[in-house]
Amino acid sequence: MTEKNVRLGIIGFGAQGTTYAGFIADGRVEGMSLGAICDIDAEKKALAAEKHPGVPFYEDYIAMLDSGDVDAVVTAVPHFDHPELTITAIGKGIHTLTEKPAGIYTTQVEEMNSFAAEHPETTFAIMFNQRTNPVYTDLKALIDSGELGALRHTSWIITSWWRPQGYYDQSEWRATWGGEGGGVLVNQAPHQLDLWQWLAGTPKKVFAKLAFGFQRDIATEDEVNAIVDFGEGVTGHFMTSTNDLVGTDRLEMLFDQGKVVVDKSSTVTITRLKQPERELSEQMSMQDVARLFRGELDSSEVYTTEEKTYESVWGKQHIDVLTNFAAHINHGTELIADGAEGINGVRLASGMQLSAWTGREIDLVDYPAEEYLAELNQRIEAEGKFPTRS
Numbered sequence: 001m002t003e004k005n006v007r008l009g010i011i012g013f014g015a016q017g018t019t020y021a022g023f024i025a026d027g028r029v030e031g032m033s034l035g036a037i038c039d040i041d042a043e044k045k046a047l048a049a050e051k052h053p054g055v056p057f058y059e060d061y062i063a064m065l066d067s068g069d070v071d072a073v074v075t076a077v078p079h080f081d082h083p084e085l086t087i088t089a090i091g092k093g094i095h096t097l098t099e100k101p102a103g104i105y106t107t108q109v110e111e112m113n114s115f116a117a118e119h120p121e122t123t124f125a126i127m128f129n130q131r132t133n134p135v136y137t138d139l140k141a142l143i144d145s146g147e148l149g150a151l152r153h154t155s156w157i158i159t160s161w162w163r164p165q166g167y168y169d170q171s172e173w174r175a176t177w178g179g180e181g182g183g184v185l186v187n188q189a190p191h192q193l194d195l196w197q198w199l200a201g202t203p204k205k206v207f208a209k210l211a212f213g214f215q216r217d218i219a220t221e222d223e224v225n226a227i228v229d230f231g232e233g234v235t236g237h238f239m240t241s242t243n244d245l246v247g248t249d250r251l252e253m254l255f256d257q258g259k260v261v262v263d264k265s266s267t268v269t270i271t272r273l274k275q276p277e278r279e280l281s282e283q284m285s286m287q288d289v290a291r292l293f294r295g296e297l298d299s300s301e302v303y304t305t306e307e308k309t310y311e312s313v314w315g316k317q318h319i320d321v322l323t324n325f326a327a328h329i330n331h332g333t334e335l336i337a338d339g340a341e342g343i344n345g346v347r348l349a350s351g352m353q354l355s356a357w358t359g360r361e362i363d364l365v366d367y368p369a370e371e372y373l374a375e376l377n378q379r380i381e382a383e384g385k386f387p388t389r390s
Helices: 015-025 046-051 063-068 079-091 106-117 136-145 165-169 190-200 277-283 287-292 316-331 339-358 369-381
Strands: 008-013 032-038 072-075 097-098 124-126 149-156 207-212 221-231 233-241 249-255 258-263 267-273 303-309
Touching: 008 063, 008 316, 015 032, 015 063, 015 316, 015 339, 032 063, 032 316, 046 267, 063 072, 063 079, 072 079, 079 106, 079 277, 097 339, 124 316, 124 339, 136 190, 136 258, 149 190, 149 277, 190 233, 190 249, 190 277, 190 339, 207 339, 221 339, 249 303, 287 316, 339 369
Parallel strands: 008 032, 008 072, 072 097, 097 124, 149 233
Antiparallel strands: 149 249, 207 221, 221 233, 249 258, 258 267, 267 303
């Protein structure tokens, strides 16, 4: 390896793996080259040879790790396998970029995080590419600046994941407890669960109502309504589903001195109060309030509104994470998302499932990991298609 050429191995040559390989082969990832491709499906070898002639192909990922062909890998494989592959790769001194979610249940993710922490010389990152989206990086900077004050409440409705029955019928593992580990929470919504916590902070408790096989012939959740407690009176609501053909993507965050609304991850409306809301409440006369509501008072005396519109460039966010991964390996550049942070989304998603299964609020700080795993295994056994987990 030269200083600016990290040879990446792609584990899993499916939709995501082929995309990453294409980005690298096209020279769009600075400091990275395509070292090898691995997939357990031998038929993928011909596809890999056609698209990337001369790049070694392996059917066994351990053989690829031992080959000397790669300095780093990305785990574009089923969710359950992310921790095992990551641990194996890091144990062999191979830098690892794991896909989201970090895993399905927290005990396996905790094991992965602990192992990675014991090998700090080996880079461990996670593909939270939405953290590079200017919509959210700008919002993160605004929140961290303290300009809007403390958070009071936040709500994210993200139902723009419409999936027809045919989507689930494509593969036997889709939307199963044993094959995928869940439905919309582990497949479609992990990026929003990560972003929500990245922006608002890590919730302490969750109570959720989930609908399992509600509008689709599947075992897992296709609709979610959850209430979270961030502590100190700060609450939040998260809703997601795969059965809304029109779909909504709307994030609201209310602060002491303003409000942010993000529509469709592209339009951001920022309202800034002239004073903290409590001060306005105490100082405004009822006559002023009446004038404000009747539109007789210039609202700019109370608040200002700014609207920003962002354009998305397909693939850029993934390229940014891959480039950052290489830069960290080569130069120690700070990671966009350390792999250890992936447990937050796994804990929240599984906490929502456990809350729905048991009908009670789930403590996310003192999280009942073993209870969740036992409940998950009951459902895997009932399916009768996949092995239980430990």
